[in-house]
Amino acid sequence: MGTGYANRYFETIERIVGRDLLHRLLQTFTALPPGPADEALKAAILNHPEFGPIARNITKLWYTATWFQLPSTWRENFGALPEDRTFVPYPYAYAESLLGPAVGAHPAGAKPTGHQSWTLPPVYLPIPPECE
Template sequence: MTQTYFDTLSRETAPDVLNWFFAESSAILALRDESAIDQAIRARLMPDSSYDGTAKAIILMWYTGEWYTNIGDPTAMISTQIDGPSYVQGLMWTAADAHPPGAKQPGFGSWAEPPIQIPI
């Protein structure tokens, strides 16, 4: 999915914003201290105003297989399905210990096993 997602990112993000985002990401990773990197990502990449919400759009893309626009305004957010495989490979299914409906079926008889119990 890496190439598909990179192509989507390149197509959907203004070239100058993408260049600044990658430059900032490289500068952050050059810090080398894990705590400093974490804080820099939170402060410099994650705000909605940073690079038109590019970091959040990338995270949503990996989890859902969709490209989101208008990240800063939840009432106006729009998503576009990238393609069938991106939906099937979305990380949301792994995170939920589930499978996408209509794909990656868990196999015959899996219904006989109790679901995973997650302590709350």
């Protein structure tokens, strides 16, 4: 919701994969056990041959504002979808994508940092202790 594109992205995904497939994916997600769902999410969705590539594409759509064509193995196993191709569904969404804030930067070419900002040293985000 923070990007302002939630409804548009939902409509885009539904148009590409179809209402039935998206509904089954969402039902599987809502059926996950409460609490930390890392392993359950991996088992039920991310490692699922049909849902996994779609779920990863949804994540990439949020972060990059780009829908990437589903892998050829997915298309061979489940059929090619007429709307499935690599594209930016909403050109202005790129500037609001989550990639820039996630890496502590601005989206290249979309939100410049300002006059002579290149003269300043980069500001590095702290590394959480669990990642060291």
